[in-house]
Amino acid sequence: MYELALLLGFGVLAYRGSRLREEELSPLPRKISDRMGQLWDIAHQGMRENRFLRAEKALLTILKIDQKNAAAYNRLGILYAKQKEYKDAIDCFEIASSIEPTASSLHNLGLIYYETESYMKASAAFEQALKLEDELAARHIAYAKVQEKLGNDKLMIQELERANELEPNKESYTLLMHAYRALGMASEADQIERKLQQLIIPSGKPKRIARPKRAVL
DSSP states (O other), rough: OOOOOHHHHHHTTSSSSSOOOOHHTSOOOHHHHHHHHHHHHHHHHHHHHTTTHHHHHHHHHHHHHHHTOOOHHHHHHHHHHTOHHHHHHHHHHHHHHHHSSSSHHHHHHHHHHHHOHHHHHHHHHHHHHHHHOOOOOOHHHHHHHHHHTTTTHHHHHHHHHHHHHHHHHHHHHHHHHHHHHHHHHHHHHHHHHHHHHHHHSOHHHHOOOOOOOOOOO
């Protein structure tokens, strides 16, 4: 019906902010903290420039220093996912979630489970992520996609409707409209289509651009 972008969550949802939180470094001795900061800079730069081997080495070094650094496991999972090394990505996200279960790490885990067609596991991961944070439309859309695969049409519709409540935009309207039509809910689909048209084509005549008057010199 519609495609779920695997890496959608990785840029925005997976790890908010390009810098480590201060509390992740503060308990460490000064020299180690400085070294960790340098390694994180290398990892972030490597990810931005698609220099994956460089980023991987930096993240693995961080984990040698701090074996329970959930953020490093989460970031390493993202790196492996981008390279479609899904087994390694799952391992990293599962470890990150066991150390520090956050909505981001659980959402990422769900995305990889979905990509590998482990839909029951994906559903469970997304559900846990939503329990921790349910105000992002992308989380509800991902959960809805899994429910579609599992044949839970009612729950799929509920999740897409919730996504529209949170972020009523072109993408969320389109997804819900297609879902309604696929289930034979023509009236509901037409209603969403009207809203979509109003969103695409603003009501009223387009304003004319006033040209500046030419001054005679």
